[in-house]
Amino acid sequence: MTMEDLLRLGGRSIKSRLLIGTGKFSSYSLMQKALEAAQPDIVTVALRRVDASSQADNILEYIPKACILMANTSGARNTDEAVRIARLAKASGAGNWIKIEVVQDNKYLLPDNLETLKAVETLVKEGFIVLPYMSPDLSMAKRMADAGAAAVMPLGSPIGSNRGVKTRELVEILVREIKVPVIVDAGLGSPSDACECMEMGCAAVLVNTAIAIARDPVAMARAFKEAVSAGRTAYLAGLAASGSVASASSPLTCFLRNETE
Amino acid sequence: MILTLNGKQELIDRPLSLDALVAAKGLCHDKIVVEHNFSIISKEDWAKIMLKDQDMIEIISFVGGG
Numbered sequence: 001m002t003m004e005d006l007l008r009l010g011g012r013s014i015k016s017r018l019l020i021g022t023g024k025f026s027s028y029s030l031m032q033k034a035l036e037a038a039q040p041d042i043v044t045v046a047l048r049r050v051d052a053s054s055q056a057d058n059i060l061e062y063i064p065k066a067c068i069l070m071a072n073t074s075g076a077r078n079t080d081e082a083v084r085i086a087r088l089a090k091a092s093g094a095g096n097w098i099k100i101e102v103v104q105d106n107k108y109l110l111p112d113n114l115e116t117l118k119a120v121e122t123l124v125k126e127g128f129i130v131l132p133y134m135s136p137d138l139s140m141a142k143r144m145a146d147a148g149a150a151a152v153m154p155l156g157s158p159i160g161s162n163r164g165v166k167t168r169e170l171v172e173i174l175v176r177e178i179k180v181p182v183i184v185d186a187g188l189g190s191p192s193d194a195c196e197c198m199e200m201g202c203a204a205v206l207v208n209t210a211i212a213i214a215r216d217p218v219a220m221a222r223a224f225k226e227a228v229s230a231g232r233t234a235y236l237a238g239l240a241a242s243g244s245v246a247s248a249s250s251p252l253t254c255f256l257r258n259e260t261e
Numbered sequence: 262m263i264l265t266l267n268g269k270q271e272l273i274d275r276p277l278s279l280d281a282l283v284a285a286k287g288l289c290h291d292k293i294v295v296e297h298n299f300s301i302i303s304k305e306d307w308a309k310i311m312l313k314d315q316d317m318i319e320i321i322s323f324v325g326g327g
Contacts, residue, residue, distance in 0.1 A: 021327025046326020208327030
């Protein structure tokens with residue numbers, strides 16, 4: 001019997017290497033069905049001002065109780081705002097897992113690594129399990145890991161762009177050099193993108209838009225689950241080396257022409 | 262008194278506790294977090310806080326996000 005392949009993250013043993021974001025679903029009940037199909041262990045949510053005029057449902061009622069809730073700090077433009085959102089999330093009883101997201105650039109939604117690092121430092125000291133969304137920069141990833149980040153979450157491509165792992169070369173460096181898990185977050189548009197990350201040796205991926213706005217989000221959730229699993233298995237199996245010329249996979253049969261092999 | 266609730270000014274013509282404000286807005290206690298002048302106030306303390314002119318209140322809840 002083989003050992004179960006678990007991800008050690010934030011002091012927990014995580015089965016599913018597919019983290020799911022809950023934005024952009026057309027309804028909470030559809031999101032719930034997608035979560036049932038993907039079976040994630042970690043689910044992200046956001047915090048927003050209550051609109052007193054709308055009696056919106058409580059999203060938490062649609063997320064399986066066994067899931068670890070990870071609030072993001074979306075909307076934060078600097079360290080102080082990210083820290084403020086994190087404290088609000090914790091006070092709401094959602095636990096102490098936090099995805100730090102500090103963005104000033106509304107066009108590409110690229111993260112501010114420096115402000116993010118400062119937020120990591122502060123929130124780790126306050127006892128949070130901190131997962132920073134970041135641009136894949138080796139020095140910054142090292143600093144975040146040294147500051148106590150539970151993982152680093154480099155972007156594959158801009159949030160919601162569905163463009164795949166455009167940052168591949170840089171993410172590969174993080175996978176080789178960073179001691180904490182590397183989780184690709186943002187931009188993964190198809191199950192094959194997620195599979196690619198897992199084959200590269202990433203510890204996990206975080207997917208939201210590609211599932212939420214698919215024609216059939218439930219089926220797409222299942223497809224991502226299978227792709228992540230396949231990519232992880234391939235990584236553990238050790239990918240065969242690639243070459244620039246052919247290498248016959250069948251014996252070259254010499255008897256046809258009476259040659260010696 | 263004038264309060265700033267979730268970024269919008271509101272004129273209040275009577276003494277009001279934080280608890281009463283939440284109730285007046287028809288908000289369900291178990292899904293919101295309340296910040297009063299940038300301090301997070303736990304639910305047990307909402308009734309103890311009497312609001313004053315120029316107070317800032319943020320009422321926050323969870324929504325979908327990635």
